[in-house]
Amino acid sequence: MSKSFDVYWKKNLTLIAVLLVVWAFVPYVLGIFLVQPLNSIWIAGFPLGFWIAQQGSIYVFVILILVYCILMNRLDRKYEVDEQ
Amino acid sequence: MSILAWTYILVILTFALYIFIAWRSRVKETKGFYVAGSSVPPLANGMATAADWMSAASFISMAGLVSFMGYSGAVYLMGWTGGYVLLALLLAPYLRKFGKFTVPDFVGDRYYSNTARVVALICAIFISLTYVAGQMRGAGIVFSRFLEVEVSTGVVIGMAVVFFYAALGGMKGITWTQVAQYCVLIVAFILAAAAISLKLTGIVVPQVGFGSTLIEGERAGQYVLQALDGIHIELGLHRYTEAFHPDGMGMLSVFSITLALMVGTAGLPHVIIRFFTVPSVKAARISAFWALLFIALLYTTAPTVAGFARYNMIDTINDVPYTEAPEWFKNWEQTGLVAWVDKAGDGIIRFRAGEPFIGPPELTGERGEHGQRLVANVPTDNENELYVDRDIIVLASPEMGNLPAWMIGLVAAGGLAAALSTASGLLIVIASSISHDLYYRILNPQATERQRMLVARIMIALAVLIAGYFGINPPGFVAEVVAFAFGLAASSFFPIIILGIFTTWVNREGAIAGMIVGISFTMMYIIQTKFMGMDPWFFGIVPEGIGTVGMLLNAIVTVVVSAFTKSPPAHIRELVQNVRTPRGSGSAIGH
Known part of the structure; x- marks a missing residue:
């Protein structure tokens, strides 16, 4: 395969890695591991840890997929591997 | 008009709609039957995926489970949504580029082996069958509660409807009915939630109302969760928002179950094949976004x-004399899903920690001195007098919120839509695994289109009959199905599909060994701990979370065995390079 393909694939892997770090950090670190200390912080009517576990992480997942779609479509066009 | 009349009208109307859609989208060739001709627009595929995914369990049981579990209910909320990020980033675009019909197709081709194909198709069938039996049961229960027919009659009606549109329209018929079913179920669920939020907090958006203050009752002015925590402490329970308290799940369980549900979601064949139905790689990516948005x-x-x-339940029932209990309480008492034993002998309903009596309620058919329905169960020696089945939380919420009769009928129609849409998606997986992967790809590669369509339709009929049988005669392990289906999906497909896309050197020997070790370990562990009474011996991980370990084992075995055996042939490396870029994705092709 060509050199530009290797660069494309590497950028793709970097993007996936960054997004997956966020994907793991929000539910597992904030929503589970640190839930007890975060629950002592109330924002409006929500203890923060509880809110992240039952609401916030779901919003983050939706945003992650949207970001992935936008950036990947841009990457596809830049390296001319998009569908015509 | 009565609740029953409204329910009949709404259920019949929605069923007529599903059948009409199926008739309009009937298909004649296998491509339409398996992947809807790869012509489903991404937005519609997102809705269909959401309906496919959200089963009777999501619609009816999940809110009830969370209600009783408090914080740890988050395992389902995070676990059943987080998997879509994995699907979107790691699986959907590449499998769409690969462009075949089924998950065993990819496994068989990427690992150039019919053995791998057979192992994969057995997993797909097993996962889907365990799952579909639960859906039929769910449909039967909704029928019996709202339409006052026997559970078995309800299951048979559900079977007939699903068979009609699955056999006629295949994936195409199912996709468009699922779009309609999504609309029915989401409108029903959100209207019921908005009404109860409005009643308690004066705010119509439930996600906002949940963080607002109560507008009536003695706790008016307090935040909902503050009031809920306060009530729990008064009753001698742990706070609703408290994590890892001794009566709930520990951190390790929450962690492992969440992860097992996420990777299991990404490995479920009926979810993966939805991404074969869209026209392009770009469409596959964005339809994962729509799907998760609609699920969210x-x-x-x-x-x-x-x-x-x-909050509403405790507030309106606890420490209230039975004779003054709200209407919905007495309605649901008829079904045996709520029950009250007057331990203190003073006619007042007391809700406290612990179970009120041993086992599920067995109504004696007689009434006590206050008019309550008596149960034959042996009371426990704690102070709790109230039994509430978790499944009524959603189904009774319109009544708790004093909603009009038509809303209650709509919730029933929504529950049926959730059960039937998931059942039909699973039936397609079973039918395509046998008729495409086994019959066409292995047994009779010369089969004509007509023969393949006939086998597919016969397989749908067979799968409907088996699912219906288990719906009417549920095996004792229905409650354990979730652990099984997700554990197996996590420990079979997920690792080898990812390794198959992101490495070129993982080979046939590795994948077969990995799948067999992953599934065997997971099945053995679930059977040992769920059915043979063994303690969870693997670092105390509960069976629901063991899929996480099975997945890791599968991945490790696959990598190690591949490292010591012959690399894949050159055409496989080309295949892998090819799926990594979107360019050149045509519509799905037969072989």
């Missing part, structure tokens, strides 16, 4: 229903 509408609403219903 229900999944962020469910925990609010859980909290509101919990």
Whole structure:
């Protein structure tokens, strides 16, 4: 395969890695591991840890997929591997 | 008009709609039957995926589970949504580029082996069959509660409807009915939630109301969760929002179950094949976004229903004389899903920690001195007098919120839509695994289109009959099905599909060994701990979370065995390079 393909694939892997770090950090670190200390912080009517576990992480997942779609479509066009 | 009349009208109307859609989208060739001709627009595929995914369990049981579990209910909320990020980033675009019909197709081709194909198709069938039996049961229960027919009659009606549109329209018929079913179920769920939020907090958006203050009752002015925590402490329970308290799950269980549900979601064949139905790689990516957005509408609403219903239930029943209990309490008492034993002998309903009596309620058919229905169960020696089945939290929420009769009928129609849409998606997986992967790809590669369509339709009929049988005669392990289906999906497909895309050197020997070790370990562990009474011996991980370990084992074995055996042939490396870029994705092709 060509050199530009290797660069494309590497950028793709970097993007996936960054997004997956966020994907793991929000539910597992904030929503589970640190839930007890975060629950002592109330924002409006929500203890923060509880809110992240039952609401916030779901919003983050939706945003992650949207970001992935936008950036990947841009990457596809830049390296001319998009569908015509 | 009565609740029953409204329910009949709404259920019949929605069923007529599903059948009409199926008739309009009937298909004649296998491509339409298996992948809807790869012509489903991404937005529609997102809705269909959401309906496919959200089963009777999501619609009826999940809010109830969260309501009783408090914080740890988050395992379902995060676990059943987080998997879509994995699907979107790691699986959907590449499998769409690969462009075949089924998951065993990819496994068989990427690992150039019919053995791998057969192992994969057995997993796909097993996962889908365990799952579909639960859906038929769910449909039967909704029928019996709302339409006052026998559970078995309800199952048969559900079977007939699903068979009609699955056999006629295949994936195409199912996709468009699922779009309609999504609309029915989401409108029903959100209207019920908005009404109860409005009643308690004066705010119509439940996700906002959940973080607002109560507008009536003695706790008016307090935040909903503050009031809920306060009530729990008064009753001698742990706070609703408290994590890892001794009566709930520990951190390790929450962690492992969440992860097992996420990777299991990404490995479920009926979810993966939805991404074969869109026209391009770009469409596959964005339809994963739509799917999760539509799922998130229900999944962020469910925990609010859980909290509101919990507060409302305790507030309107606890320490209230039975004779003054609200109407819905007495309605649901008829079904045996709520029950009250007057331990203190003073006619007042007391809700405290612990189970009120041993086992599920067995109505004696007689009434006590206050008019309550008596149960034959042996009372426990704690002070709790109230039994509430978790499944009524959603189904009774319109009544708790004093909603009009038509809303209650709509919730029933929504529950049926959730059960039937998931059942039909699973039936297609079973039918295509046998008729495409086994019959066409292995047994009779010369089969004509006509023969293949006939086998596919016969397989749908067979699968409907088996699912219906288990719906009417549920095996004792229905409650354990979730652990099984997700554990197996996590420990079979997920690792080898990812390794198959992101490495070129993982080979046939590795994949077969990995799948067999992953599934054997997971099945053995679930059987040992669920059915043979063994303690969870693997670092105390509960069976629901063991899929996480099975997945890791599968991945390790696959990598190690591949490292010591012959590399894949050159054409496989080309295949892998090819799926990594979107360019050149045509529509799905037969072989």
